[in-house]
Amino acid sequence: MYEALLTEEMKPWRDLLLVHKFAVDEIRTRLSILDEEFRNIHDYNPIEHIRYRVKKFNSITEKLERLNLEPTVENAKNNIFDIAGIRIICTFTADIYSVVELLSKQHDFKIVEIKDYIKNPKSNGYKSLHLHIEYPVFLSSGIVPTRVEIQIRTIAMDFWASIEHKIYYKYREKAPKSIQRQLKECADLISDLDNRMYSLKHSINDLE
Structure with a gap:
């Protein structure tokens, strides 16, 4: 991905992505480390699995154009906060808030914004919790505070969001109302x- 950005005028984009x-x-x-700690020390691990990605150059410039902004590095830095994305999948909704609390205790995870689409779902039914954090990256030239979006969902929420994304990708624009x-x-x-499975978990715990 980065080899394609080696021309002089593209180097700022390469540096941004790096x-x-x-x-x-x-x-x-x-x-x-947190995941392994929970698996080995605690009785219960709220994290099922974790996924990661960095947006590609084309995706960033396309998003800037959708925002009616010039496709520049400065506009990308100042207006696109999900260039780096991490998705944490949890078992139950309560686990999502446990993970948020866990992350808030990490001294170098500066939480800039929380978008809680679980308590306030989008009109199409989308549920997830989005954290925008600022993380210090240590380079030879100094510290670079870098925005990262962390999405935290249950397995069920992730299943729905994945299918919804594929449907909307097919239609490009809004899907038919039906x-x-x-x-x-x-x-x-x-x-x-999600709610029934969580209740079932508590019912089983009460029997133990």
């Missing part, structure tokens, strides 16, 4: 399933 990659690499290590209605109904069913 620093976000470094941020993701460091946070991956931190989360892997599809939108069925997606919202599915989101409600999945939310109910």
Whole structure:
């Protein structure tokens, strides 16, 4: 990905992507340690699995154009906060807030913004919790505070979001209203399933 950005005029873009990659690499290590700690020390681990990505150059410039902004590095830095993305999948909704509390205790994870689409779902039924954090990347030239988006979802929320993304990718624009209605109904069913599974967990715990 970075080899294609080696021309002189593209180097600022290469540097932008590299620093976000470094941020993701460091946070991956931190989360892997927390994950392993929970698996080996605690009775219960709220994290099911973790995924990572850094947006490609084309994706960034396309998003800037959708925002009616010039495709410049400065505009990317100042307006796109999900160049680096991490997704944490949890078992239950309560685990999501446990992970948020866990991350808030990491002294170099500066939480800039929280978007809680669980308590306040999007109109299409989308649920997830988004953290925008600022993470210090240490380079030879100094410290670079770097924005990273962390999405935290349950398994069920992630399943719905993945299918919804594929449907909207197919249509490019908004899906027909009948599809939108069925997606919202599915989101409600999945939310109910999340709640029922969590209640079932508590019922089993009460029997122990």
